[in-house]
């Protein structure tokens with residue numbers, strides 16, 4: 119028997135250059151994207167591209183120049199945004215986006231620092247960092263993409279997985295109570311709390327622009343389809359089907375009590391701007407209580 | 417909403433008209449733009465792109481109102497609209513509007 123081996127094609131070092139030349143600049147928002155990085159790795163029907171797109175539009179709406187912004191992400195499918203945005207971005211280790219961003223925000227108060235990461239990254243391994251940064255009211259803009267699971271590692275249960283939802287680690291249905299993220303953010307001290315889904319692209323752009331102009335710790339939860347990790351085991355259909363589900367089952371309730379904002383596997387999703395308040399930021403109280411003691415009066 | 421006649425201030429209003437640019441080879445066929453366009457301007461084409469997906473195509477030429485929704489909802493940065501011109505508001509537009517959104 120003759121075995122025919124396929125000739126091995128070595129990695130093409132020119133591919134990125136080619137992509138950059140052929141594809142970059144075809145879309146007006148390409149100036150916000152690193153040349154040669156599109157297409158991104160996200161699955162067809164994934165909501166992450168929508169969130170990246172709305173973030174760029176939020177930046178435009180807020181009128182923030184990119185050299186005054188920085189984006190810090192953790193690990194996960196969501197964490198990949200750091201590799202796509204053409205600005206100062208940092209892809210940290212798993213769960214440590216907030217500590218890294220805290221340092222950045224304290225040293226460079228002139229920058230608007232966004233933490234763009236997944237539900238698992240921010241609330242499982244990184245949960246403690248989140249509550250303390252919120253408590254201190256560090257000047258950080260948190261954009262959390264909640265797809266109810268660990269998408270990147272193969273659809274395991276996350277602290278946001280609704281009760282009864284199936285994932286690879288909850289084959290009989292999840293029986294653990296899940297976090298209500300807006301309530302958690304509010305209780306920890308966030309000054310701006312909103313939740314939208316990727317279906318509410320326009321509201322989301324406005325919310326992102328608003329949060330970028332607020333001082334202090336802001337939190338936006340974006341519900342996004344993950345047809346591969348979450349949709350498939352729960353028979354939710356394609357990404358488009360999940361988007362239609364959001365259209366039919368979202369209740370826009372601005373100023374709703376975050377305590378009422380729990381999410382189940384099926385059933386209504388309360389969205390809106392829940393909290394918009396102000397309180398002294400960490401920089402302000404630090405200056406007031408410490409720095410002033412050491413500045414000599416002239 | 418239902419209109420019974422042309423609003424008195426109709427001449428002060430106009431309808432923006434957009435022109436769509438579709439970067440076919442970027443599309444991953446999620447159909448978000450097709451489903452959520454408020455004017456149902458788009459349709460899935462039968463043609464395949466480089467990746468093997470069916471990119472959207474414009475069916476109702478001249479009905480795009482340049483609202484940019486497809487542009488901000490596309491996960492692939494594969495579609496955008498550009499303002500081409502403004503069209504005067506006519507009683508026919510009002511009638512169509514009532515038909516579409518009327519009770």
Ligand SMILES: Cc1ncc(C[n+]2csc(CCOP(=O)(O)OP(=O)(O)O)c2C)c(N)n1
Nearest residue numbers: 194195196212236237238239267268269270
């Ligand atoms: C210290 C450490 N532990 C575990 C992992 C494996 N890991 C990679 S991504 C991930 C979860 C990501 O979930 P999420 O933040 O929800 O992102 P998604 O992929 O859903 O967008 C885990 C557990 C890791 N990379 N590093």
Ligand code: SF4
Nearest residue numbers: 160161164195269344
């Ligand atoms: S696994 Fe889920 S979150 Fe990750 S790219 Fe695919 S659809 Fe998106």
Ligand code: SF4
Nearest residue numbers: 453480481483484486
């Ligand atoms: S700009 Fe608006 S009206 Fe025009 S195709 Fe896109 S979604 Fe439809």
Ligand code: SF4
Nearest residue numbers: 443444446447449490
């Ligand atoms: S939203 Fe973008 S990726 Fe999805 S079908 Fe339309 S053009 Fe293609």
Ligand SMILES: [Mg+2]
Nearest residue numbers: 236237265267
């Ligand atoms: Mg996740």
